[in-house]
Amino acid sequence: MTFQANVSDAMTESTTAKEPEMMLAVEHVSLSFGGVKAITDISFDIHRGEIRAIIGPNGAGKTSMLNVINGFYHPQEGTIYWQGKVRRRMKPHEAAKSGIARTFQNVALFKGMSTLDNVMTGRGLKMKSNFLWQCIHKGPALREENEHRAKVEEIIDFLEIQHIRNKPVGKLPYGLQKRVELARALAMEPDLLLLDEPMAGMNLEEKEDMSRFIIETNQRYGTTIALIEHDMGVVMDLSDRVVVLDYGKKIGDGPPKEVQANQEVIDAYLGVSH
Numbered sequence: 663m664t665f666q667a668n669v670s671d672a673m674t675e676s677t678t679a680k681e682p683e684m685m686l687a688v689e690h691v692s693l694s695f696g697g698v699k700a701i702t703d704i705s706f707d708i709h710r711g712e713i714r715a716i717i718g719p720n721g722a723g724k725t726s727m728l729n730v731i732n733g734f735y736h737p738q739e740g741t742i743y744w745q746g747k748v749r750r751r752m753k754p755h756e757a758a759k760s761g762i763a764r765t766f767q768n769v770a771l772f773k774g775m776s777t778l779d780n781v782m783t784g785r786g787l788k789m790k791s792n793f794l795w796q797c798i799h800k801g802p803a804l805r806e807e808n809e810h811r812a813k814v815e816e817i818i819d820f821l822e823i824q825h826i827r828n829k830p831v832g833k834l835p836y837g838l839q840k841r842v843e844l845a846r847a848l849a850m851e852p853d854l855l856l857l858d859e860p861m862a863g864m865n866l867e868e869k870e871d872m873s874r875f876i877i878e879t880n881q882r883y884g885t886t887i888a889l890i891e892h893d894m895g896v897v898m899d900l901s902d903r904v905v906v907l908d909y910g911k912k913i914g915d916g917p918p919k920e921v922q923a924n925q926e927v928i929d930a931y932l933g934v935s936h
């Protein structure tokens with residue numbers, strides 16, 4: 663059976679037998695930078711509504727894979743299926759417009775701007791009123807701004823960051839900056855949220871908070887989430903399925919328990935030579 667047939671089958675069945683619905687799939691994707699092979703012939707999928715982890719040792723190709731999914735890198739080989747259709751080559755802002763939001767390994771916020779203003783920037787792609795209305799700040803533009811503001815307020819409440827709403831984000835502790843970045847991504851109301859090491863640099867309490875927000879985002883908004891994470895405890899607790907990369911290749915894929923028992927995965931983490 664062809665992959666396309668698999669996609670359609672999965673989508674038809676999902677309406678009847680609650681089979682998982684494929685939201686995104688990468689098929690035989692390879693990506694090189696000059697002589698460096700970052701990703702070699704990788705295929706995996708992400709089901710609508712799941713929390714999918716991408717793990718692997720340093721340099722395994724995890725961030726490169728997220729960059730392929732959000733249109734930042736264009737693989738030399740392979741196909742990307744998005745919402746059941748082959749996706750054409752697209753830029754990150756087009757991927758964002760199609761419903762894919764992301765956060766970064768190193769927080770990427772406007773450091774001099776307040777939490778509120780940073781989260782508001784997440785609404786940019788959803789703004790519809792034209793420039794003239796926005797300049798005179800009346801009519802449709804005012805109505806629209808109020809709607810965006812209400813959504814942003816809801817997210818600020820949800821992520822419990824009211825107390826820092828007016829603070830410049832550059833002055834916030836790192837854990838809170840990561841939360842503001844999550845808020846900005848949620849302000850885009852994404853279908854698929856890509857999180858690159860959301861717990862990096864956090865203490866235990868901050869990790870517990872972030873884990874709770876990730877689960878609640880998934881449950882409350884139905885957001886599908888793909889995350890890269892090094893903390894195996896977090897990965898095993900949070901995710902429905904895990905894909906494991908090593909030296910740019912896929913070496914494991916399945917539910918956390920299955921992946922944990924996979925000898926190739928254990929060897930990769932213990933640094934057994936190839």
Ligand SMILES: Nc1ncnc2c1ncn2[C@@H]1O[C@H](COP(=O)(O)OP(=O)(O)OP(=O)(O)O)[C@@H](O)[C@H]1O
Binds near residue numbers: 698700721722724727
């Ligand atoms: N823009 C780039 N130019 C050249 N090489 C790159 C580039 N981006 C990634 N690479 C290389 O591709 C490989 C995979 O890198 P990538 O950052 O995707 O790994 P990773 O699994 O995310 O690693 P880490 O856990 O350390 O962040 C590495 O060998 C890296 O040096």
